[in-house]
Amino acid sequence: MLLSRTPVLALMASAGLALLSACGASETPAQQPAPAEEPEVQAEAAGEEHAEDAQAHESEAKADDHDHDHDHGSSGAGAAHVHGAAELALSWEGSKLTGELISPLANFGLSEAEGVISDAVLAELPGLVMITGGNCTAEPPVAKVDKSTGHTDAHIKLSWTCANPPGVSSLTFSGFPAFSSFERVNAIYLTDTVQKAGELSPSSPSLSLK
Numbered sequence: 001m002l003l004s005r006t007p008v009l010a011l012m013a014s015a016g017l018a019l020l021s022a023c024g025a026s027e028t029p030a031q032q033p034a035p036a037e038e039p040e041v042q043a044e045a046a047g048e049e050h051a052e053d054a055q056a057h058e059s060e061a062k063a064d065d066h067d068h069d070h071d072h073g074s075s076g077a078g079a080a081h082v083h084g085a086a087e088l089a090l091s092w093e094g095s096k097l098t099g100e101l102i103s104p105l106a107n108f109g110l111s112e113a114e115g116v117i118s119d120a121v122l123a124e125l126p127g128l129v130m131i132t133g134g135n136c137t138a139e140p141p142v143a144k145v146d147k148s149t150g151h152t153d154a155h156i157k158l159s160w161t162c163a164n165p166p167g168v169s170s171l172t173f174s175g176f177p178a179f180s181s182f183e184r185v186n187a188i189y190l191t192d193t194v195q196k197a198g199e200l201s202p203s204s205p206s207l208s209l210k
């Protein structure tokens with residue numbers, strides 16, 4: 001049983017788990033009753049495994065071009081930087097509907113190390129969030145890169161001028177098909193009288209604003 005778990009454990013880049021898997025592997029051949037030698041074999045195996053793991057981990061981190069532990073909460077204000085997730089907030093300034101989408105750059109398939117929003121992605125931004133009802137006209141989104149949290153996020157300012165603000169009925173995050181790394185968008189809509197919040201997903205990309 002331990003033997004069958006070994007490949008999974010070996011894949012996990014953790015010294016503790018690597019040690020476990022090494023021990024499990026060397027214990028399994030029960031037909032070799034050589035208890036005196038076993039501790040030595042275990043120690044060697046564990047050492048080797050650890051070194052290999054450290055190497056694998058290093059190249060993995062490079063390929064990913066930023067460290068992996070940024071998914072565990074955030075320091076300071078704002079939402080956690082979690083790949084696949086994004087935050088969208090909308091509110092009114094007079095007859096203008098304004099919003100901001102904050103998303104890890106990785107969700108757009110972009111390198112967080114380079115921290116540049118490509119022209120191809122910029123071209124997709126005008127259709128990223130759609131407003132239904134209210135006879136609204138979108139203004140060009142304004143995107144910038146924020147590295148101040150130690151992660152790389154895109155901050156995209158959105159705005160619409162609406163001829164009939166009370167007619168606004170829903171928002172839709174339309175970016176899921178174009179950017180498959182987006183898994184969910186936490187959307188919030190706040191007015192003086194209405195508060196709406198919802199998790200948008202590829203199968204449910206809209207939030208009612210009524």
Ligand SMILES: [Zn+2]
Binds near residue numbers: 070152
């Ligand atoms: Zn990241």
